[in-house]
Amino acid sequence: MELIKSVLNNANPDIVIFLLTSLIAFLSWLTKGLIEKPIDESKITFNKYIEKRIEILSEIKTRLNFIAYFPKQEESKKFKEQLQELILKDGRACYLNKIDFDAVLKISITPETDEKLLLATIKTINEDLSSQISKVQDEILFYKKFSNFNPLKRFIGITLLVLQYILSLIIILAISFIVIYGLIAFIWYLKILTILIAITALYFINNWLKNNK
Numbered sequence: 001m002e003l004i005k006s007v008l009n010n011a012n013p014d015i016v017i018f019l020l021t022s023l024i025a026f027l028s029w030l031t032k033g034l035i036e037k038p039i040d041e042s043k044i045t046f047n048k049y050i051e052k053r054i055e056i057l058s059e060i061k062t063r064l065n066f067i068a069y070f071p072k073q074e075e076s077k078k079f080k081e082q083l084q085e086l087i088l089k090d091g092r093a094c095y096l097n098k099i100d101f102d103a104v105l106k107i108s109i110t111p112e113t114d115e116k117l118l119l120a121t122i123k124t125i126n127e128d129l130s131s132q133i134s135k136v137q138d139e140i141l142f143y144k145k146f147s148n149f150n151p152l153k154r155f156i157g158i159t160l161l162v163l164q165y166i167l168s169l170i171i172i173l174a175i176s177f178i179v180i181y182g183l184i185a186f187i188w189y190l191k192i193l194t195i196l197i198a199i200t201a202l203y204f205i206n207n208w209l210k211n212n213k
Contacts, residue, residue, distance in 0.1 A: 053095045054132050059086055060096075060104060061125045068118055073111055083108035100124060171205055 063086065066079040083104060087093050093101055103121040107113060179198045 049095075050132055050135065054129065054136070056086070056092050056095045057125055057129050057132070061122065061129065064104070064107070064118060064122050064125070067107065067113060068115075068122065071113060071115070073113075076113060080108045100128070168205075172202075175201060 060083065063079045063083045067076045067083075070076050070079070087096070087101065087104055087108070096104065100121065103117055103124075107118055107121065175198045179194055
């Protein structure tokens with residue numbers, strides 16, 4: 001320790017500043033590489049996957065609806081053949097979960113349509129599509145809000161986003177402090193109550209931030 005202090009006291013201040021600046025720059029670059037790059041790559045993969053999945057689910061849903069509208073065996077045969085082609089072509093089956101794939105496959109190869117299974121599958125795919133499209137709409141709204149061509153509006157949008165992050169951080173730190181203090185100082189039933197209140201507060205705060213983004 002004394003040796004380090006002696007070296008720092010005798011070192012050229014300019015060199016020390018240069019080395020500290022270089023160290024901070026290196027750590028910033030390393031952090032960016034370790035955190036931002038994997039996130040960006042994951043986002044690209046996610047966007048490609050969700051885009052393809054929405055496309056495939058929409059095509060399958062359309063055929064299922066046609067089968068529901070034309071229940072007779074002769075009328076639905078063409079749409080069932082199209083379903084078979086859809087799920088067997090280019091590995092598209094991997095974009096469906098096992099339950100949906102099994103149901104769609106059964107509908108497409110069974111001459112007599114199981115109406116109950118058909119309607120249940122349409123409902124499931126509708127719910128799945130709504131969930132996927134909702135995620136895309138969130139991304140679109142976020143982009144529209146924080147990438148305005150007007151420099152002033154863009155600055156205001158980014159400022160509000162930063163303030164929202166700061167507010168979230170302050171709230172999380174405050175709740176964490178209260179929980180830690182409660183776990184140390186309170187008796188056991190007050191500890192449980194403190195944890196429940198913290199979880200409830202985070203839940204409502206998260207909903208509020210989500211609805212006001």
